[in-house]
Amino acid sequence: MNSPTTEQEGPDTWVIGDVHGCHSTLKKLLDSLLEIDLDSRFVFVGDLVGKGPASLEVLKTVDSLGDRAQVILGNHDLHLLAVHAQVAKSRPGDLLEPCLEEAEPSPPSSWCWVRWLEQKPLALLQSDSTGTPWLLVHAGIHPQWSVAEVLIRAESLSHRLRSGDWSWYRNITDPDGYTAAILTRLRGFNADLSLADQWTGHPSSWPPSVTPWFQIENRLTREHASVSGHWAALGLVRHEKHISIDAGCVYGGDLVAFSLAGGRTHRIACLPEDRIDQD
Ligand SMILES: [Mn+2]
Secondary structure, three states: OOOOHHHOOOOOEEEEOOOOOOHHHHHHHHHHHHHHOOOOEEEEOOOOOOOOOOHHHHHHHHHHOHHHEEEOOOHHHHHHHHHHOOOOOOOOOOOOHHHHHOOOOOOOOOOOHHHHHHOOOOEEEEEOOOOOEEEEEOOOOOOOOOHHHHHHHHHHHHHHHHHOOOOOOOOOOOHHHHHHHHHHHOOEEOOOOOEOOOOOOOHHHOOOOOEEHHHOOOOOOOOOOEEEOOOOOOOOEEEOOEEEOOEEHHHOOEEEEEEOOOOOEEEEEOOHHHOOOOO
8 A cells, every 4th residue: 555656567447435415526636636746547336326417428428438346336436227117216316317317328328327327337346456355335334344345246236237126126035135235325334233224424424333335344345455435525535445525516526546556546626617515
């Protein structure tokens, strides 16, 4: 994590947090990272879309990066796919209409965000240029799951998603639905390890019986380097080998990129045209 640049063998990989339709800020961040190194690679840890003003443009820009960019699905990306599949309703403030209006490719053989997005994984093991494997997810990792279990569960959920079966969606009694809740929405657990998903703010405002997932004692992946986004109220925080990188760009915070090999962060303040009012 702290290896000097001279020991790196390949281009650096930047993990980028929740873009949420902030297209202008994303372009500025990508331009500045490519200025540092034209060969930079990127992993987006979910929530490309929703809330911000230009979700469709974000999808197109990330697709235009080709093999240089990988994407993990977040809860808002799943929500967009669910609205398109007519198993969820668009909410005021999602600002997903332009995506939904362009959901059918024309001509049929051309690129379409639906097929592109539903192929993206829900967890990724990404080695940095020094060979250290990082576990990347949108929201969190269950404390009783090993790295292997995370990847197997993520693959099972992906398979279900691509089959067009949505019966797992928002249903934590379904094993794939529970995986989705953990990987894309997790913040805290109650003392009995049930999900405490009513607590979305900063942990300092939580009751003592609720614990952030990354602080659960004896978490199986605690010795494994990992990155997540999703938690704007928590902000950019390192806890042992885990780093949380959602600094609330769409609310007027920063869009953060974290360099896997160098351990550096690069942040761009939200541009005024991307910012939404927080009510
Ligand atoms: Mn999220």
